[in-house]
Amino acid sequence: MDVEAKRIMALSISKLYSLRTQRGGLCLHRSLLLSMTMRAARDIYHTAQLLRDAEEEQVVPCAPDAAIEEPMEISKDSPQTLTPKEVAMKHQEPKETVEDDKENQCASERHSRKRRSKTAIEPDFLPLKKAKMDTDEEKQHLQGEVLRTNNGNSCRQAETLTAFPTNRAVVAC
Amino acid sequence: MSSHFYFTFFPPHMALLCSVAADIISTVEFNSTGELLATGDKGGRVVVFQREQESKNQPHRRGEYNVYSTFQSHEPEFDYLKSLEIEEKINKIRWLPQQNAAYFLLSTNDKTVKLWKISERDKRPEGYNLKDEDGRIRDPATITTLRVPVVRPMDLMVEATPRRVFSNAHTYHINSISVNSDYETFMSTDDLRINLWNLEITNRSFNIVDIKPANMEELTEVITAAEFHPHQCNTFVYSSSKGSIRLCDMRASALCDNHSKFFEEPEDPSNRSFFSEIISSISDVKFSHSGRYLMTRDYLTVKVWDLNMESQPLETYQVHDYLRSKLCSLYENDCIFDKFECVWNGSDSVIMTGSYNNFFRMFDRNTKRDVTLEASRENSKPRAILKPRKVCVGGKRRKDEISVDSLDFSKKILHTAWHPYENIIAVAATNNLYIFQDKVN
Numbered sequence: 001m002d003v004e005a006k007r008i009m010a011l012s013i014s015k016l017y018s019l020r021t022q023r024g025g026l027c028l029h030r031s032l033l034l035s036m037t038m039r040a041a042r043d044i045y046h047t048a049q050l051l052r053d054a055e056e057e058q059v060v061p062c063a064p065d066a067a068i069e070e071p072m073e074i075s076k077d078s079p080q081t082l083t084p085k086e087v088a089m090k091h092q093e094p095k096e097t098v099e100d101d102k103e104n105q106c107a108s109e110r111h112s113r114k115r116r117s118k119t120a121i122e123p124d125f126l127p128l129k130k131a132k133m134d135t136d137e138e139k140q141h142l143q144g145e146v147l148r149t150n151n152g153n154s155c156r157q158a159e160t161l162t163a164f165p166t167n168r169a170v171v172a173c
Numbered sequence: 174m175s176s177h178f179y180f181t182f183f184p185p186h187m188a189l190l191c192s193v194a195a196d197i198i199s200t201v202e203f204n205s206t207g208e209l210l211a212t213g214d215k216g217g218r219v220v221v222f223q224r225e226q227e228s229k230n231q232p233h234r235r236g237e238y239n240v241y242s243t244f245q246s247h248e249p250e251f252d253y254l255k256s257l258e259i260e261e262k263i264n265k266i267r268w269l270p271q272q273n274a275a276y277f278l279l280s281t282n283d284k285t286v287k288l289w290k291i292s293e294r295d296k297r298p299e300g301y302n303l304k305d306e307d308g309r310i311r312d313p314a315t316i317t318t319l320r321v322p323v324v325r326p327m328d329l330m331v332e333a334t335p336r337r338v339f340s341n342a343h344t345y346h347i348n349s350i351s352v353n354s355d356y357e358t359f360m361s362t363d364d365l366r367i368n369l370w371n372l373e374i375t376n377r378s379f380n381i382v383d384i385k386p387a388n389m390e391e392l393t394e395v396i397t398a399a400e401f402h403p404h405q406c407n408t409f410v411y412s413s414s415k416g417s418i419r420l421c422d423m424r425a426s427a428l429c430d431n432h433s434k435f436f437e438e439p440e441d442p443s444n445r446s447f448f449s450e451i452i453s454s455i456s457d458v459k460f461s462h463s464g465r466y467l468m469t470r471d472y473l474t475v476k477v478w479d480l481n482m483e484s485q486p487l488e489t490y491q492v493h494d495y496l497r498s499k500l501c502s503l504y505e506n507d508c509i510f511d512k513f514e515c516v517w518n519g520s521d522s523v524i525m526t527g528s529y530n531n532f533f534r535m536f537d538r539n540t541k542r543d544v545t546l547e548a549s550r551e552n553s554k555p556r557a558i559l560k561p562r563k564v565c566v567g568g569k570r571r572k573d574e575i576s577v578d579s580l581d582f583s584k585k586i587l588h589t590a591w592h593p594y595e596n597i598i599a600v601a602a603t604n605n606l607y608i609f610q611d612k613v614n
Contacts, residue, residue, distance in 0.1 A: 005447075008501070011505060015507075023258050024283060025259070027346065028346070028395055029395045029397065032394075032395060033451045033454065033510070037447055037451060037504070
């Protein structure tokens with residue numbers, strides 16, 4: 001199950017990357033669906049990995065099936081089962097992979113409250129190409145570019161629009 | 174619309190009327206009388222077909238569709254602010270009801286809706302005083318007499334002119350347009366917003382639905398399609414990527430963020446998978462002609478809803494359930510994101526939708542029978558009746574069955590249309606358009 005989850009996660013990420021270069025601009029619908037699928041797969045994968053690690057440590061085997069089924073609920077909140085201590089122990093990635101995972105490390109910095117521990121360990125299948133990531137400065141710059149829809153003729157008076165940051169969809173994963 | 178059609182139609186005896194090769198077709202639509210059929214393609218072109226008048230001299234050519242007009246509706250554009258190319262692909266075409274000799278249709282790409290007027294010219298004025306027949310200005314010194322120009326017949330010319338351009342109202346990609354039954358307004362829908370326009374006014378539109386969250390990272394669903402009720406000018410529906418449909422009443426408030434009705438079927442937990450979200454996303458929503466029912470298409474099923482029952486659909490039809498075990502491969506090759514459309518027949522008794530391998534499916538709502546037909550050059554001889562096809566799901570494959578693994582997923586039928594009164598269907602198979610007619614014995 002986690003092998004499948006890992007494969008789907010890798011597939012989703014590479015599809016999200018290729019969306020950026022598509023003609024016609026970012027497809028919001030597809031990037032949303034890809035993000036959701038990637039998140040679901042990631043949740044399964046991490047939970048499975050966690051359980052496997054817990055199994056290795058303890059002599060008494062636990063029941064993996066029941067626990068894996070539960071996180072199939074696609075939710076934005078990551079399961080609270082991971083503690084930083086456990087994660088730090090399992091951080092085995094080679095240095096090269098950690099550098100390549102700049103994308104996800106930056107993401108973890110942005111969602112520092114919840115996601116840092118989870119995304120700090122990233123598997124080794126992520127693309128080697130380093131994607132440019134939104135820093136906080138850039139984010140503010142983007143929000144400063146406001147666009148009015150309908151040339152100001154909409155009946156929604158307070159309507160403003162930030163330039164849609166195309167890589168947000170990836171970050172939101 | 175006589176009711177005897179549904180007694181005799183199923184099983185259908187569809188025969189090829191005509192077929193045309195084209196660029197990749199992205200939308201197909203009959204006009205309200207069925208006299209005209211419009212197709213839009215990936216290259217931004219619109220081709221309009223007209224049904225040939227029945228003539229006693231050539232009865233075997235009854236009702237063939239021939240090319241009436243071809244024009245370039247949209248061109249590729251570039252958004253300099255966002256450094257994005259805007260595709261010229263025609264996403265949707267909707268006809269306006271005919272009010273005079275000319276025909277009007279709305280066509281849209283990702284960002285801009287255009288109103289096109291298609292009119293015939295079969296006469297021209299001749300005998301001008303100040304210019305020649307070919308348009309050159311005459312030397313005034315040679316003009317010695319005065320004459321009145323007369324109108325003379327000429328070869329029929331069909332011209333298409335853009336009458337209105339409705340632009341700059343959508344940040345996201347337009348997926349639907351729908352003309353209101355008041356014939357004065359229409360709406361355009363993108364991933365997050367729906368705008369209401371007056372057909373006469375292009376510099377102003379009203380936003381009637383906005384589901385954009387304050388923080389885009391909290392986005393969980395997008396609008397996938399929307400349509401006005403066929404008779405009630407205040408009512409419209411829109412579908413979402415989460416598999417729900419919202420019915421809104423424009424009389425309730427100017428901004429229809431709060432729905433009047435919410436249609437959603439509870440998810441079957443035994444069918445849960447990584448791809449549940451994707452396959453529950455609704456790709457098309459269509460009111461029945463009667464306005465009593467709603468039809469939705471998601472990846473594996475077509476559902477018919479009663480407007481008076483929000484808790485679950487009235488009927489669910491499996492289009493190609495044998496794909497349920499193949500979702501991972503379909504995710505890999507992106508087929509799981511294909512957006513199939515669905516259509517009603519004129520009497521709302523039969524529904525039709527496309528599938529893979531150039532198959533399309535029809536479901537008879539009364540008898541609960543269904544049929545799979547194929548649109549392909551090899552299998553379609555003019556006037557030969559289409560043979561029903563069958564996909565083999567089990568181990569043993571019969572002689573004329575096709576196994577799931579042999580299906581060609583590059584041959585998909587996403588767009589179909591049904592004549593408003595007759596059993597004539599238009600099926601777009603990638604870059605071929607097929608028109609089938611029920612053989613009346």
